[in-house]
Amino acid sequence: MEWLDHLSLGLSVALSLQNLGYCFLGCLLGTLIGVLPGIGPVPTIAMLLPITYVLPPEAGLIMLAGIYYGAQYGGSTTAILVALPGETSSVVSVLDGYQMARAGRAGAALAIAALGSFFAGCVATVLLAAFAPPLAQVAFKFGPAEYFSLMVLGLLAAVVMASGSLVKAVAMTILGLALGMIGTDVNSGMPRFDLGFLKLQDGLDFAVVAMGIFGLAEIMANLEQRERRVQVTDKVGPLYPSRREFRESWPASVRGTFLGSILGILPGGGAVLSSFASYTLEKKMARDPGRFGRGHPAGLAGPESANNAAAQTSFIPLLTLGIPGNAVTALMLGAMIIHDVQPGPRVMSAHPDVFWGLVVSMWVGNLMLVVLNLPLIGVWVRLLKLPYRVLFPAILVFCSIGVYSLDNSLFDVWMLAFFGAAGYLWTRLGCESAPLLLGLVLGQMMEENFRRALLLSRGDFTTFLTRPVSLSLLIVAAGLLLLIAVPVIRRKRDEAFVEE
Amino acid sequence: MRLKIRNRPDFWAGVLFVCAGLAFGLGAQAYPIGRAGHMGAGYFPALLGLCLALLGLLLGWQACRAAAAPASIRRPDWRVAGIVLGSVCLFAIALPALGILPSVFVLVFVGSMAGHDFDWRVASLVGLGMMAFVWLVFIQGLGLVFPAGLLG
Numbered sequence A: 001m002e003w004l005d006h007l008s009l010g011l012s013v014a015l016s017l018q019n020l021g022y023c024f025l026g027c028l029l030g031t032l033i034g035v036l037p038g039i040g041p042v043p044t045i046a047m048l049l050p051i052t053y054v055l056p057p058e059a060g061l062i063m064l065a066g067i068y069y070g071a072q073y074g075g076s077t078t079a080i081l082v083a084l085p086g087e088t089s090s091v092v093s094v095l096d097g098y099q100m101a102r103a104g105r106a107g108a109a110l111a112i113a114a115l116g117s118f119f120a121g122c123v124a125t126v127l128l129a130a131f132a133p134p135l136a137q138v139a140f141k142f143g144p145a146e147y148f149s150l151m152v153l154g155l156l157a158a159v160v161m162a163s164g165s166l167v168k169a170v171a172m173t174i175l176g177l178a179l180g181m182i183g184t185d186v187n188s189g190m191p192r193f194d195l196g197f198l199k200l201q202d203g204l205d206f207a208v209v210a211m212g213i214f215g216l217a218e219i220m221a222n223l224e225q226r227e228r229r230v231q232v233t234d235k236v237g238p239l240y241p242s243r244r245e246f247r248e249s250w251p252a253s254v255r256g257t258f259l260g261s262i263l264g265i266l267p268g269g270g271a272v273l274s275s276f277a278s279y280t281l282e283k284k285m286a287r288d289p290g291r292f293g294r295g296h297p298a299g300l301a302g303p304e305s306a307n308n309a310a311a312q313t314s315f316i317p318l319l320t321l322g323i324p325g326n327a328v329t330a331l332m333l334g335a336m337i338i339h340d341v342q343p344g345p346r347v348m349s350a351h352p353d354v355f356w357g358l359v360v361s362m363w364v365g366n367l368m369l370v371v372l373n374l375p376l377i378g379v380w381v382r383l384l385k386l387p388y389r390v391l392f393p394a395i396l397v398f399c400s401i402g403v404y405s406l407d408n409s410l411f412d413v414w415m416l417a418f419f420g421a422a423g424y425l426w427t428r429l430g431c432e433s434a435p436l437l438l439g440l441v442l443g444q445m446m447e448e449n450f451r452r453a454l455l456l457s458r459g460d461f462t463t464f465l466t467r468p469v470s471l472s473l474l475i476v477a478a479g480l481l482l483l484i485a486v487p488v489i490r491r492k493r494d495e496a497f498v499e500e
Numbered sequence B: 001m002r003l004k005i006r007n008r009p010d011f012w013a014g015v016l017f018v019c020a021g022l023a024f025g026l027g028a029q030a031y032p033i034g035r036a037g038h039m040g041a042g043y044f045p046a047l048l049g050l051c052l053a054l055l056g057l058l059l060g061w062q063a064c065r066a067a068a069a070p071a072s073i074r075r076p077d078w079r080v081a082g083i084v085l086g087s088v089c090l091f092a093i094a095l096p097a098l099g100i101l102p103s104v105f106v107l108v109f110v111g112s113m114a115g116h117d118f119d120w121r122v123a124s125l126v127g128l129g130m131m132a133f134v135w136l137v138f139i140q141g142l143g144l145v146f147p148a149g150l151l152g
Helices: A002-014 A017-035 A041-052 A057-082 A088-140 A144-161 A166-180 A198-202 A206-224 A243-265 A270-285 A297-313 A315-321 A327-338 A352-373 A377-383 A388-407 A410-428 A434-456 A468-485 A487-498 B008-030 B043-064 B078-098 B100-112 B120-141
Strands: none
Touching: A002 A017, A002 A088, A002 A352, A017 A041, A017 A057, A017 A352, A017 A377, A041 A057, A041 A206, A041 A327, A041 A388, A057 A088, A057 A297, A057 A327, A057 A352, A057 A377, A088 A243, A088 A270, A088 A297, A088 A315, A088 A352, A144 A166, A144 A315, A144 A434, A144 A468, A166 A434, A166 B008, A166 B043, A206 A327, A206 A388, A206 A410, A206 A434, A206 B078, A243 A270, A243 A297, A243 A315, A270 A297, A297 A315, A315 A327, A315 A352, A327 A434, A388 A410, A388 B078, A388 B100, A388 B120, A410 B008, A410 B078, A434 B043, B008 B043, B078 B100, B100 B120
């Protein structure tokens, strides 16, 4: 049993005292920012990237991953208690979770969410361990043409799943790819688009861009809205779900887990989409759909399990193909590159300790989160009362210092302000930031594979269409585009995102 | 035929993409383009610039069609944006001159003014708290090095 060896290697890495500590720290931070509205996992991971420079790669990645899935737990806590989703992925949990809390079942709702998430985390970890190696084997057979087509598919799928205008999202992706061209050309050693700045010859740092377009731009967007007074439910009630609540929620958890696991693997899917999909599924399957929105446990258990499963399986394409599916995994890809772990199918063989350590740490982290979250609910509730006027200056400090310490360069601080302004501007124009970040991270890789594919084919563009794997990837990509262009489906998609 | 912009966000996003596309596309002309089988440094960026400009045109055209849904741009809050971005720029100026801890205070204090419930006492307290945090975690804990500044 080869995978048993892998899991034991993973256990030995993940259970080392140091990594347990960083996993704990990541989960704690993740829960914290999940609870706090107005700051999400993307800017947090970007802010903490510079700090992980001093850590060994596995410790750094374990901590950053912990932030991501920790945020899923934290976000649901606030969704249930105060109808204020800390993260977009827990928006659906408000519907039935908050109603349960109002009926005096807050404790049970929190327990259902936590246990459902934990179950999903366990299953997703096993899936990750089982599916990553064969997928990496497939990826080994990929040439540059296949890789290029895979990236086209990945970027397009991410765009199709995103809300809003398709054309704008594609354009933002290409803008990101173009921004990725800034810096020294790997092949000729020629600096490109450096505008005379020596610093730009190293390329744009994606952490700076991410902090600008997610961190600063979000602060500005939040400050425009008046601060909402938070009504905190003080009575949490017993933590144990009743027999009936348990019976109604576990099948939903199981379905949510599998739905989330599948959607998480798809690029662009991730946690948000899967929680919505799971809610819809539960409502369709229920015998009494009228109870949904009025505190049905299944309406909470399904989406909570789904978003956690998806948060974890979204690491599969990152770890096996080196293709990130959403903004968080894009940042993780950057973190791996910083630590000299080249993302892609070779991670598993070249850095088995990092790979399996990360996988097992996700399971350990999920266990920690259950243990951490249920008893500490009182603390999280109190944190909710932290006013934004205390929180946002702190975020400003973390962003500015984080950016500066990346390279001890003031230029990066100016770039932070620049991308903050740019991010603010384009969200005003209805353009999303996440596709740009994906493009920025993939830009150089995409150019390199495009170049090599055409070098091998001596400039024959049909190489992308004559190689069967590449062709099928492109057909799927074209199919996605067609699908979205069909008016009926397009309307459905718009409807699905309206609820968001 | 007079051009009527019906969807303003889409139209101006289109303008933005056309400008960015032209900047990258024309900028790439400064580098060797090469040919498909043997690409130079300018080939891929030029291609991206072209795609971007075309998508921008498409977007702009769609925004002017009769079928386009009319939409206007929500007015930016210049005060909030100016103060938030200004405080970060101020930090970049203050850091080499004043050193890290005073700069953190300046960043927090000035940044706080962007909030609609600004109170100089709260802002000062948060500023002092962040100074302590930065000193403890970033300087003592993580050993990051910052410019000493004129005040040491």
